[in-house]
Amino acid sequence: MSAKEWRKLFPILDQEVNGKPLVYLDSAATSQKPIQVIETLDKYYKEFNSNVHRGVHTLGTRATDGYEGAREKVRRFIGAKSTQEIIFTRGTTTAINTVARSYGMANLSEGDEIVITPMEHHSNIIPWQQVAKATGATLKYIPLQPDGTIDLQDVEKTVTEHTKIVSVMQVSNVLGTINPIKEIASIAHKNGAVMVVDGAQSAPHMKVDVQDLDCDFFAFSAHKMCGPTGIGVLYGKKALLNKMEPVEFGGEMIDFVGLQESTWKELPWKFEGGTPIIAGAIGLGAAIDFLEDIGLDNILKVEHKLAEYAMERLSELEGVTIYGPKHRAGLVTFNLDDVHPHDVATVLDSEGIAVRAGHHCAQPLMKWLDVTATARASFYLYNTEDDIDAFIKGLTTAKEYFGHVF
Amino acid sequence: MSSNLDQLYRQVIMDHYKNPRNKGVLEDGALNINMNNPTCGDRIQLTLKVEDGKIESANFDGEGCSISLASASMMTQAVKGLPVEDALKLAKIFYDMMLGNDYDDESYDLGDIEALQGVSKFPARIKCATLAWKAMEQGVGKKDEEE
Numbered sequence: 407m408s409a410k411e412w413r414k415l416f417p418i419l420d421q422e423v424n425g426k427p428l429v430y431l432d433s434a435a436t437s438q439k440p441i442q443v444i445e446t447l448d449k450y451y452k453e454f455n456s457n458v459h460r461g462v463h464t465l466g467t468r469a470t471d472g473y474e475g476a477r478e479k480v481r482r483f484i485g486a487k488s489t490q491e492i493i494f495t496r497g498t499t500t501a502i503n504t505v506a507r508s509y510g511m512a513n514l515s516e517g518d519e520i521v522i523t524p525m526e527h528h529s530n531i532i533p534w535q536q537v538a539k540a541t542g543a544t545l546k547y548i549p550l551q552p553d554g555t556i557d558l559q560d561v562e563k564t565v566t567e568h569t570k571i572v573s574v575m576q577v578s579n580v581l582g583t584i585n586p587i588k589e590i591a592s593i594a595h596k597n598g599a600v601m602v603v604d605g606a607q608s609a610p611h612m613k614v615d616v617q618d619l620d621c622d623f624f625a626f627s628a629h630k631m632c633g634p635t636g637i638g639v640l641y642g643k644k645a646l647l648n649k650m651e652p653v654e655f656g657g658e659m660i661d662f663v664g665l666q667e668s669t670w671k672e673l674p675w676k677f678e679g680g681t682p683i684i685a686g687a688i689g690l691g692a693a694i695d696f697l698e699d700i701g702l703d704n705i706l707k708v709e710h711k712l713a714e715y716a717m718e719r720l721s722e723l724e725g726v727t728i729y730g731p732k733h734r735a736g737l738v739t740f741n742l743d744d745v746h747p748h749d750v751a752t753v754l755d756s757e758g759i760a761v762r763a764g765h766h767c768a769q770p771l772m773k774w775l776d777v778t779a780t781a782r783a784s785f786y787l788y789n790t791e792d793d794i795d796a797f798i799k800g801l802t803t804a805k806e807y808f809g810h811v812f
Numbered sequence: 813m814s815s816n817l818d819q820l821y822r823q824v825i826m827d828h829y830k831n832p833r834n835k836g837v838l839e840d841g842a843l844n845i846n847m848n849n850p851t852c853g854d855r856i857q858l859t860l861k862v863e864d865g866k867i868e869s870a871n872f873d874g875e876g877c878s879i880s881l882a883s884a885s886m887m888t889q890a891v892k893g894l895p896v897e898d899a900l901k902l903a904k905i906f907y908d909m910m911l912g913n914d915y916d917d918e919s920y921d922l923g924d925i926e927a928l929q930g931v932s933k934f935p936a937r938i939k940c941a942t943l944a945w946k947a948m949e950q951g952v953g954k955k956d957e958e959e
Binding site for chain 2: 746747748749752753755756763764765769772778779807808
């Protein structure tokens with residue numbers, strides 16, 4: 407199947423916006439959902455919606471099988487050893503917060519260091535700021551190269567024997583940089599630190615193998631990979647998760663509850679307090695089936711081509727600044743001279759083209775780039791060169807429009 | 813180009829964007845308000861001189877899109893010389909205009925402000941237009957607290 411055929415599996419893309427065919431270039435914010443995922447959610451609610459792990463009845467068993475079956479799909483998808491290492495969360499943000507609150511708060515103290523980078527999404531900055539504040543640890547940043555990449559020598563210099571946590575995104579949601587996680591993890595481990603990976607922008611687009619990366623924690627969200635919103639995953643090495651305390655307490659996560667003391671279920675359920683995100687997990691499972699059917703390698707290939715084509719077409723326009731390295735994931739962040747990215751996005755929207763404008767939840771990176779905001783076009787398996795042609799045409803219109811009114 | 817877009821980016825708005833009025837920072841004990849639009853990174857610094865319940869002068873500085881900066885320019889122009897009470901009423905009228913509600917266009921001379929009417933058709937941009945007005949409200953609120 408080609409991208410044009412994959413596209414037909416996404417009903418939402420077949421519509422007009424502001425009188426023009428929709429061109430959706432905002433998949434790094436959230437991806438669209440294929441019919442298989444939509445129908446799976448529909449079927450769950452129509453046929454076997456029920457609470458998990460407790461009902462003796464038939465629907466309860468079907469729901470539990472669906473939910474735990476999804477966990478096995480996730481395990482396979484990221485190459486984890488055991489389903490005990492797969493915790494369902496609300497998304498990447500909750501997953502990183504869980505590591506920060508459970509592992510970070512318990513294991514860090516004054517004099518310790520947390521190491522991140524200036525390109526991180528706010529969800530991989532603020533949880534560590536909070537840990538640093540509460541424990542007296544120091545938050546350090548690996549400096550970036552001028553093209554927005556990480557030099558491993560800088561990692562060697564920044565990570566020290568005092569470093570307890572290193573947390574880095576695998577793919578930048580702004581620069582498109584693909585970071586050398588495996589090598590960074592090795593430096594972290596050499597110094598006795600654990601390696602946390604924000605995989606929100608990588609898991610949807612490339613084959614991830616957590617054992618090969620040898621990361622200790624890996625976080626990602628379903629909604630950026632054809633799945634529903636409100637569900638994500640925290641992978642953690644079993645030996646670490648076993649030693650960690652839950653951060654949410656209540657139903658579902660308990661073993662025995664007394665008047666003064668309680669004990670927890672075993673992994674992974676001790677981290678899943680409350681009725682879990684059953685439909686979401688089953689929907690994520692369907693998304694994984696869909697992506698594996700197409701093949702992550704095929705998706706990556708298509709996106710690389712699209713990014714290259716977009717860069718080439720953008721370079722034909724005058725007054726365009728592109729941010730990030732040449733070798734990149736499937737997104738392009740840019741600015742047009744003299745036109746604010748908001749205005750660019752509004753003009754594109756009037757042509758049916760959806761792009762993101764703003765700081766992309768990466769204010770420290772905006773500061774590093776010395777801009778207040780940028781525009782971003784991000785691609786996924788359903789985008790084609792035609793979409794990019796429409797996008798370039800829209801940008802030309804925006805340039806003309808603002809050139810004219812000034 | 814759609815006519816909605818032309819309504820959004822009217823000539824007078826672009827004029828305020830390109831040639832902002834009352835740009836800069838007032839010194840000497842002026843009220844200072846910094847406000848961000850956290851969703852997009854727009855940033856405004858508003859300085860106000862309020863004497864005897866009247867806004868004597870209003871300046872703005874900052875970074876943002878055409879709509880937020882043009883609106884800030886127009887706002888400073890509109891509230892300068894107005895009693896605080898009237899400036900606050902004008903803010904309410906402006907919010908009505910942004911929401912696409914019927915608005916009072918008789919009590920005050922709305923002047924250039926009315927050019928921003930087209931923003932109401934672009935819900936994602938309303939916050940750009942209201943940022944400066946929110947800053948003004950906060951500023952005169954500060955004045956109240958001091959008194």
